[in-house]
Every structure is written in structure tokens, then in C-alpha cells.
Amino acid sequence: MIEGVKQQKWWGWGEDGLAYRYEDKPKFPAFVQKMVGIDVTRPVKPIPPFSSLDVPASQLSDDLHAKFDEILGAKYVQTDDETRVVHAYGKGVRDLIRIRKGDLGRVPDVVLYPGTQDEVEKLLDAAVAADAVVIPFGGGSNIVASLEAEPGESRQVISVNMGRLSKVLEIDETSGLAHIQAGVFGPDMEDQLNARGWTMGHHPDSFVWSTLGGWIATRSSGMQSDKYGDISDICRGLTMVMPGQVLSLRPLPSSSSGPSVREMVLGSEGRLGIITSAWVNVHRIPEVRELQAYFFPTYEDGLKACEQIVASDAAVMMARVSDPIETQYIMANGKKSGRVSSLANKAIQRIMLQKGWDLENIAMSFIGFEGSANHVRYEKGLVGKIVKENGGLGVGKGPGTLYDQKKYDTPYIRDFMLDRGLICDVSETTTPWAHAAEIHSVIIERFQQAMDDLGVRGVVFCHLSHSYHSGACQYFTFAIADDSDHQEETYDVAKRVIQQGFMDFHGTVSHHHGVGEEHSPWLEQDISPAGVFIQRKLFEGVDPGSNLNPGKII
Ligand code: FAD
Structure with missing residues (x-):
């Protein structure tokens, strides 16, 4: 490992020693048992030690090794097995399944850690001159197989870890623009911006373990995109090193210079070059930030309300609504409540029952507000009215505050589930509003049919996560009980049925995870x-x- 460059664990998400825990969530085991028939409290097999993996030897030639040593210094040219394995895959559940069974694919032959743009230019030219394959690496958090070398690749494979390029270089305070190196991880970048009173406002669930360059290269979107935009809106200019030349796009609010080259780089997944820095929109840290929770009698009511909130003058930072199963999942993840909040929960349930709601069918929603105290008050007033008109009920900011504190812990749950024979992953899409409710019910129906056909138990649930003038992103999470040797095939069936459903019902292939090979x-x-x-x-x-x-x- 290179000092100052974070690295995820080889077999799962994030930091070694951090894991999802069910022990403090009394309702979680019963929820999983009910949904997929798995007892999460049963003992699990430990992850095999790294030494048990059969890691193929590096095929880096002595000549190229010497060249890289000369360009970067030997310390920043790593060929040890663990570093190479960590750089072999992203973090999709297919990756986790493969790596746990020792199927490592075409492991890179070397991992390079450039510290300057000049070094990136030199290493790329040297690699291309030797006809090697070059794969830029950010945080390694993608879930679409956009990092792995092709199986059987006979050329040398070079992974370029951008983690040393992690500085906020400049803030143009007049324009609200910051020039930032591409290898910076989310928290480090926000710390540097916040120290000067600014924020970029881009917070994907993977924020802790993903980088600016990775966000741009996959067209990422964060949970506050309703206010701050997707990365394709936020990134206004950039520098990208290409073989023999450097693309330099100055930051501009807009431009009509032909087909947008900036847009071609957004989502290019390393196929056009290595992004070394970008100019991004930044904003003053808002005076007030609040996440309010609401309930709706049905998911369709919540969808309607979000559509109207987005069309209103409220300009919220986030509008999210979960379908009934996801609502139950969120509740099952709650910690044991104290006497006061337990009484409050019971009181809320009583109100819902008095309204004639079916508690198995309710939809929970979080709406985020930011700005001056006056502005937030105004926004909340507008949203409250829309919620009411759609039959909803506001329950205050308690649940939203908890969600906000815990949001980056959620990714650890996939490892926990896989330990217990549960394959979990996600697929998301956008449709115009006219098709939002329909695609939701079609995906749930097709997924359940596919699981029945396979003879396994599976569950899928969804939330609306990002909204636009003409439509929204819906984000489906699925879990399948399959402890067999055929987990990859089972995952393929689920993934295929969901993706094809997106195509058949006015959706796009992916809203923010990119394309990769997946x-x-x-x-x-x-x-x-x-x-x-x-x-x-x-x-x-x-x-x-x-x-x-x-x-x-x-
Ligand atoms: P990597 O995974 O390292 O690389 C992704 C691709 O970008 C590769 O093709 C790589 O070659 C290329 N690349 C990386 N850096 C550069 C560079 N400097 N120049 C050129 N190409 C480069 N995504 C979201 O958008 N929103 C979410 O809320 C979200 N939540 C997630 C939650 C979990 C649990 C997981 C596992 C993933 C999630 N993702 C999410 C997906 C992932 O985090 C994003 O795709 C992210 O943008 C990848 O960034 P990275 O730095 O990890 O890139």
C-alpha cells in the first residue's frame, strides 16, 4: 500500500474491520427471515485468508518495469499480489462472488501511482509504445465491471491508481468553481472545500470510497442531485491525458462549440484517456440543512407527490420515496428505540390506522431542504401542502437525521448478506414520469416470476432517488437466497430480467452506474x-x- 492512498479490502466493501451489524437492530433478523427465509443469526464461514488465493504472476517485462521506475520512482510501481488483486475488479456482487471463490480474472501486472500530470503523460506514452493495456483506477467502487482486463488479455495490463492526485488546486470564489485533482476521494475533497466554506454537494452512496475522476468517468449521480445536479452538470471543464496529447477543456457555464467534447469524456470509463483534474461547480455551505420524513398510504401516492414537488417552486435538495417493501426494510434497520420514541412510533401508527391505511403498503419518504432559514421554511410549507394533497403525513426530522448519519454504512450490508448466502445488488433506471409507476410494478412482477421459475426465494424493492423536470430515477435493490455454486448464474437471471424490463418499459440502461461490461x-x-x-x-x-x-x- 502507498502511504496516503486509501485501499479497500480485497474481498469486500471499504475498510477492514468495519462491517454491518444486526445485533443492535432487533427487527432485522425477522425481516430477512420473512422475505427470503434466511436466518441471519446463524454462524458463518470466515473469509479465507489472502494467502489461500492462487494469484497469477505478474507478466510485466523488465524493460517496462525499468521505464516505469524511471518515470515514477520504484516506490510507486507496485507488483505485489494483494495490490494487484485489489485492482482487478470493482465492487459489484459478481465481483464479490468471484473473488471470494478465488476466481481472480486477468489480474493487472502492475499498479502505478503517478503524483503529477507530467508522470501520467509519460507513463501512458510508455505503456502505449509497449502496446500494453491501461486501466485508470479511482476508488474501485464501480459495480458494472468497468475496471477488469478482458479475460485472456495477452498484452501487459497496467492499472493506474490516481490516489496521489488528491488536491483541491484552486477555488474561483467569484464564479463558484473549483479546480480539483481527479484522484481525490469524496470525504477528503469535501474536507478541503469545507475548510474554505464551500461544498460540491455530490454525495453518491459510495462517497467514502469513490473519486472525482471515477464519478466523471461513470457519469455518477449523488443523493443531493435534485439541487446540485448530476456530475455531468457539476463538471464544467477538465484535463485528460491521451496517448501523445492532452485534452484541455476550460470551465465554461455553457458553450455551443459543436458536439460537446466534455460530454464525450463524461461516462467514457477510461476509454478515451486518463482524467487528471476537473473544474467543478461549488456552492457556499448552506446555513440550514434538514431531512424531513413523510409517509404516504401507497408508493404511487409518494411518486405523484415527488413529481409535484419537483414541478413546484420548492427546489428541494432531495426527494426520495421508498416502496412498501423498502419501507419495511428501513424500519427493520432501526435500532431499539427508547420509551419516548417507541410511544411516538405507536402514536404515528395509530394515526395511519385511523386514516384507514394498510401498514403493509405504506411508503416512506425523505425530502431534503437546504438554504437560509427563511428559504427552508418556505420550501417546507410548499412541500407540506403537496404531501397533504396526496394523502401523506409528515413525521418530523428524527428519521431523516438518523438516515443522514448512517447513509455511508449501508454498502457494508452486501458483504454481510453474501456471508449468509444472500446475493444482493442494485439496478437503477430513469423513465419519463408517465412511465414511472408502470416500470416499478413491471420490474417487481418480472423479478418475482424469474425467482419462482428458478425455484429460489428473492425479494426486490425500490425507491425513487433522483428527480428531473420530465421524469425520475428509480433504484431497485434485490436479494436472492442462493448459497449454491451457481450464484453467478442466479445473479445473471435477476440482472437480465431487470435490465430487459428497463428496455421494454421506457427506461435507460443505467441512470448513474455507467455501462462497463455489465x-x-x-x-x-x-x-x-x-x-x-x-x-x-x-x-x-x-x-x-x-x-x-x-x-x-x-
Ligand atoms: P472506479 O470504480 O475506480 O472506476 C470506474 C471507471 O472509471 C473505470 O472504467 C475506470 O477506468 C474509470 N476511471 C476512474 N478514474 C478515472 C480517471 N481519473 N480518468 C479516466 N477514467 C477513470 N454511483 C453513483 O453514481 N451514485 C451512487 O449513489 C452510488 N452508490 C454506490 C454504492 C455502492 C455500495 C457501490 C458499490 C457503488 C455505488 N456507485 C454509485 C457506483 C460507483 O461508486 C460509481 O460508479 C463511482 O463513480 C465510481 O468511482 P470510482 O472512483 O470508484 O471509480
Whole structure:
């Protein structure tokens, strides 16, 4: 490991020693038992030690090794097994399944840690001159297989870890723009910005373990996108190192210089070059920040309310509503409540029953407000009215505050579940509002049918996570009880049925996880064969030798 560059554990999410715990959540075991028939309290097999893996030897040639040592210094040229394995995959559940059973794929031959743009230029030219494959690496958090080398790749494979390029270089306080190096992780970047009174406002669930360059390269979106925009809105300019040249796009609020090159780089997943820095929109830290919780009698009522909130003058920072099963999941993740909150919960339940709601069918919603105290008061007034008109009920900021504190712990749950033979992952899409309710019910129905056909127990639930003028993103989480040797095949069935459902019912292949290899089978249906033709010509033109992260996207 390189000092100052964070590295995730080789077999799962995040930091060694941190894990999801059910012991302080009294309702969680019963929820899982009811949904998929698994007893999460039963003892689990420990993760095998790293030494039990059969890691293929590095194929880095002595010549290229010497060249990289000269460019970077030997310390920043790593060929040890654990570093190479950590850089072999992202963190999709397929990756976790494979790595746990010792299926390591085509492990990179070397991991490089450049500290300057000049070093990135030199290493890329040296790698391409040796006809090697170059894969930029941010936090390694993607879930779409956008980092792994192609199976059987016979050329040398170079992973370029951007973690030493982690500085906020400049803040243009007049324009609200910051120039930031691409390898910075979310928390480190926000610490540097916050110290000067600014924030970028981009908070994906993977914030702790993902980087600015990775967000740009996958067209990421954070949970506050309703106010701050997706990364494609936030990133206004950038520098990208390409073989033999450097792309430099100045930060501009808008421009009509032909097909947008900035947009071509957004979502390029390392296929056009290595992004070394970007100019991004930044905002003054708001005076007030509040997450209010609401309940609706049904998910459809919650969807309608979100659509109206987005169309209103409220301009909220976040509008999220969970379907009934996800609502039960959120409740099951609650800690044992004290006497006062337990009484309050019972009082809320009584009100819902008096209103004639079916408690198994209710939908929980979090709406986020930011700005001056006056502005937040105004926004809450507007939202409260819309919630009421849609039959909803406000329950205050207690649950929202808890959600806000715990939001980055959630990713650890996938490892916990996999330890217990439960395959969990996610798929998200956007549709126009006109199709939002329909796609939700179709995906649930098709997924359940597929699980019945397979003869396994599975559950899928969903929340609306990001809203736009014309539609919204819905984010589906699924869990399947399968402890067999065929977990990958089972995952494939679930993934296929969900992705095809997106295509059949007006959705896109992915709202914010990108394409990688995982979603590329659906790309033609998403953007039409002509769209794929344009992308192919772009990649072939920029990278005729297919050295830059080949096989991703198309
Ligand atoms: P990596 O995974 O390291 O790389 C992703 C791709 O980008 C690769 O193709 C890589 O080659 C390329 N790349 C990385 N850095 C550069 C660079 N400097 N120049 C050129 N190419 C580069 N995503 C969201 O958008 N929102 C979420 O809320 C969200 N939640 C998640 C929750 C969990 C539990 C997990 C596992 C993932 C989640 N993701 C989410 C997906 C993932 O975090 C994003 O795709 C993220 O943008 C990847 O960033 P990274 O730095 O980890 O990139």
C-alpha cells in the first residue's frame, strides 16, 4: 500500500474491520427471515485468508518495469499480489462472488501511482509504445465491471491508481468553481472545500470510497442531485491525458462549440484517456440543512407527490420515496428505540390506522431542504401542502437525521448478506414520469416470476432517488437466497430480467452506474445501433491500438 492512498479490502466493501451489524437492530433478523427465509443469526464461514488465493504472476517485462521506475520512482510501481488483486475488479456482487471463490480474472501486472500530470503523460506514452493495456483506477467502487482486463488479455495490463492526485488546486470564489485533482476521494475533497466554506454537494452512496475522476468517468449521480445536479452538470471543464496529447477543456457555464467534447469524456470509463483534474461547480455551505420524513398510504401516492414537488417552486435538495417493501426494510434497520420514541412510533401508527391505511403498503419518504432559514421554511410549507394533497403525513426530522448519519454504512450490508448466502445488488433506471409507476410494478412482477421459475426465494424493492423536470430515477435493490455454486448464474437471471424490463418499459440502461461490461448487452436497445456506431467510431478513432480500457461500454 502507498502511504496516503486509501485501499479497500480485497474481498469486500471499504475498510477492514468495519462491517454491518444486526445485533443492535432487533427487527432485522425477522425481516430477512420473512422475505427470503434466511436466518441471519446463524454462524458463518470466515473469509479465507489472502494467502489461500492462487494469484497469477505478474507478466510485466523488465524493460517496462525499468521505464516505469524511471518515470515514477520504484516506490510507486507496485507488483505485489494483494495490490494487484485489489485492482482487478470493482465492487459489484459478481465481483464479490468471484473473488471470494478465488476466481481472480486477468489480474493487472502492475499498479502505478503517478503524483503529477507530467508522470501520467509519460507513463501512458510508455505503456502505449509497449502496446500494453491501461486501466485508470479511482476508488474501485464501480459495480458494472468497468475496471477488469478482458479475460485472456495477452498484452501487459497496467492499472493506474490516481490516489496521489488528491488536491483541491484552486477555488474561483467569484464564479463558484473549483479546480480539483481527479484522484481525490469524496470525504477528503469535501474536507478541503469545507475548510474554505464551500461544498460540491455530490454525495453518491459510495462517497467514502469513490473519486472525482471515477464519478466523471461513470457519469455518477449523488443523493443531493435534485439541487446540485448530476456530475455531468457539476463538471464544467477538465484535463485528460491521451496517448501523445492532452485534452484541455476550460470551465465554461455553457458553450455551443459543436458536439460537446466534455460530454464525450463524461461516462467514457477510461476509454478515451486518463482524467487528471476537473473544474467543478461549488456552492457556499448552506446555513440550514434538514431531512424531513413523510409517509404516504401507497408508493404511487409518494411518486405523484415527488413529481409535484419537483414541478413546484420548492427546489428541494432531495426527494426520495421508498416502496412498501423498502419501507419495511428501513424500519427493520432501526435500532431499539427508547420509551419516548417507541410511544411516538405507536402514536404515528395509530394515526395511519385511523386514516384507514394498510401498514403493509405504506411508503416512506425523505425530502431534503437546504438554504437560509427563511428559504427552508418556505420550501417546507410548499412541500407540506403537496404531501397533504396526496394523502401523506409528515413525521418530523428524527428519521431523516438518523438516515443522514448512517447513509455511508449501508454498502457494508452486501458483504454481510453474501456471508449468509444472500446475493444482493442494485439496478437503477430513469423513465419519463408517465412511465414511472408502470416500470416499478413491471420490474417487481418480472423479478418475482424469474425467482419462482428458478425455484429460489428473492425479494426486490425500490425507491425513487433522483428527480428531473420530465421524469425520475428509480433504484431497485434485490436479494436472492442462493448459497449454491451457481450464484453467478442466479445473479445473471435477476440482472437480465431487470435490465430487459428497463428496455421494454421506457427506461435507460443505467441512470448513474455507467455501462462497463455489465450493461453493454443492452446498449443498442438503449441508444439504438446508430448510437453505438457513433461511440465505436469515437473509441476506435482516439485509441486505434485498443490500449485504453478495451471492452468497456461497447
Ligand atoms: P472506479 O470504480 O475506480 O472506476 C470506474 C471507471 O472509471 C473505470 O472504467 C475506470 O477506468 C474509470 N476511471 C476512474 N478514474 C478515472 C480517471 N481519473 N480518468 C479516466 N477514467 C477513470 N454511483 C453513483 O453514481 N451514485 C451512487 O449513489 C452510488 N452508490 C454506490 C454504492 C455502492 C455500495 C457501490 C458499490 C457503488 C455505488 N456507485 C454509485 C457506483 C460507483 O461508486 C460509481 O460508479 C463511482 O463513480 C465510481 O468511482 P470510482 O472512483 O470508484 O471509480
